[in-house]
Structure formats: C-alpha cells, structure tokens
Amino acid sequence: MARLYVRSGLDPDEPDAPVAVLVADPDGTPGEQAVERLGGNCYEGDEVLYLVQTDGWAEHAYADGRLTVGIAVHPAVLERTESSPADFPLRSATDPEALVVLRAEAAVAPEVADRLSEGAMVLVAAPDTPLDDLLGPDGDWPMLLAPPPPAPPIQP
Template sequence: MARLHVRSGINPDDPDAPVVALLVDPDGPPGERAVAKLGRYGHEGDGAFFLLPTDGWAEHALDGGRLTVAVAAYPFALRQIGADPEAFPERSPAVPGAALLLRADAAVDPELYARADAATAVFTAGPGLALDDVLAGEDAWPLVLAPPPSEA
C-alpha cells in the first residue's frame, strides 16, 4: 500500500519547506508498479525525475486533517511504460481522459500542508523501508509529479 507523508527535510534546495511525499512499492500492486515505472519515463534534472503534466500528475484533496493524493496518467504514457491502460478503469475527476493509478491518504497537519509545494515527490521503496531510510540512500531521486494540467 502506498504511503503518504507531508514533512520537511526532503527538498535539498529548501530543507525547511514541507513536501508531499509518496512511497510506492515497485513490486507492489499494479498501481504502485505503474507509478514506479513512470519514473523511467520522466525527464532527469536537478536530482529528480520530472513527469510532464501532459503525461501524468498528482491530485491532492484535503478534508479536515486528512490528505488524499491520487496519481493519474494518460493512456499514452501508460503504454510507454508497458502498462495496460485498461487495467485502470477509474478515471481522473480533473481530466476524465486520464486513468487513476492509485490513491493514498494520511492524517496530516493542515497548516503544514498549506505551506507545501503543489508538487508531489514519489519515491520507490519496499514495504519495510521507511521514508528516512529512503532519503538516507544514495538513490533517493524522486519522481516529481505536478498538479493536474488544469491546476498547473
């Protein structure tokens, strides 16, 4: 199950800034595997991989103190990573032509979340690996997902 965090200490350029971070298991359920593979489709730059919002994004919804993040991608991007778009029948409410790959939610501090950037940093990690362990590793290059195209 994807794990969601909002915390500081992730962005090396601004360590005090809170970041929405998602941990996905590259050997986990189909949605997590697809999101992990999107990292190979992203564009490398500045210590991260960036997925163009024309290919996929992360949608945030805050309800009280509970944050839900949903990752969506267009069928074309899914085919590029070898994923079958038909395996993801749920559609994005922001862009109905895109498939929802996964949802993760967590209790968060709304004030901390309000200071976070609109992007989501996605890290791959097995179920037994904590976010701090991932960040301490040398391969801690996240996939950065922008908000939906209508919000960018």
Template sequence: MAELVLCTGLDPDDPESVTLVVTAAEGRTPGEDAVARLGAYGYEGDGCLYFVRTDGWAERRLDGELLTVDIVAYPAVLKGLEADADRFPERSAADPEALRLLRVSARVSPGTYARAADSTAVLTTPAGTPAEEVVAEARSGGSRPLILAPRPE
C-alpha cells in the same frame, strides 16, 4: 502498501520546506507498480526526475485532516510501461481521458500541509519498507524522487 507522508529535508536548497511524498513499490498492486515505474518517463533535474504534466500529474484534496492524493496518467504512458490500461477503470477528476493509477490517503496536520510545495514527490520502495526509511534514504541522497506537478489548469 503505498503510503503518503509530509516531511522536511528533501530539498537540499531549502531543508525546512515541506514535501508531500508518496511511496510505491513495484510488484505489489497494478497501481503501485505503474506509479513506481513512472520514473522511466521522468527527465533528470537537480537530484530528481520530473514527470511532464502533459503525461500525468498528482491531484490532491484535503478534507479536514484527511489528505487524498490521486496519481493519474494518460493511457499512452501505460502503453509505454507495458501496463494494461483496462486495469485502471477510474478516471481523473480534472480530465476524464486520464486514468487514476493510484489513490493514497493519510491524516495530516492542515497547518503543515498548507506549507507543502505544490508538487508531489514519488519514491519507489521495496515492498514492505516503511515510508520513513524510504524518506531517510532520499534525504541522504540514496534515491531520486520523481516529481509530479499539480493537475493542469
């Protein structure tokens, strides 16, 4: 199951910075599978992959302590991933042309969330691996996160 966590230590240039991380496993659900495979569209950066905001983004909402993240992409991206766009009937809140691939929610500290970077990191995980293990592996350089920008304005 996809998970959402706030953590520190993922940015080697600023180890105290707070990062919002979504973990997704291939083969679990159509949404997790699509999100886990988005890295194929990422371009390489400093120890990570960046997803172009014209292809998709992360939409975040905080309601009290409940943080909800929607990961969205345009149908053309799904075509390239050989994913059936019909399996994603929900739409982006920012652009009705973009499809919601995955929604993940978790209770977080509003104070910690306020310190989080605007971008959202996606880490791909084997099914059943707890988010804490996936984050620990990323901290040690064992995996590269896919970085999703906020929704376009």
C-alpha cells in the same frame, strides 16, 4: 500498499514548505508497478526524475483531517509502461481522460495542508524501507510530479 508522508525540507526553493511524498512498492499493486515504470518516461535533472506535466501529475484533496494524493496519468503513457489502462477505472478530477493509477492518504493537520507544496515526490522501495533511508544520500533519485495542468479554456 502505497504510503504517504508529508515532510518539510525537501524542496530547496521552499525548505519550510511541507511536501507530499508517496512511496510505492515495486512488487505491489498494479498502480505501484505502473508508477515504478513511469520513471522510464521521465527526464533527468539535478539528481531527480521529472514526469512531464502533460503525461501525468499529482492531485491533492483534503477533507476531515485526511490528505489524499493521487497520481493521474494519460492512457497512452500507461501503455508505454506496459500497463493496461483497463486496470485503472478511476478518473482524474482535473482531466477525465487521465486515469488515477495510485492513491494514498494520511492524517494531516489543517495548518500543514494549507502550506503543502503543489505536486508530489515519488519514491519506489520495499514496504519496510524507512523513509529516512530513501531520502538519504544513498537513496535512488525521486520522481517529481507537478500539480495538475491548467484546465483548457472553454470554447464558445
């Protein structure tokens, strides 16, 4: 099962801003396996992998002290990862064509949720791997997901 953490100090542009960090198990659920394979659809830069916002993104929801972070991906991108879109019945809140492939939640104080950076960082590791080990200099490059794309304009 995916784990969700919220950590500050991860965004060099905003070091005080808390960042949502999802950790997926490469041998876990179909969603976790799909997220691992999304790395092959990313582009590299500054020791991170970027998923293009038109392919997929991170969605945040906060209610009753719980932060939920979901990863939404378009079906064509899932097919490129050899994942079946049929395995993912949940739809994105932003774009009903996109599928939610992974979701995790954690208890978060309201003042932290108010300052949370948009998007998310994704790491792939065995469930027993401590987050600090994943974030250290010997860890794999994280995948960075942007927030949802802007809604298309309404056509008259």
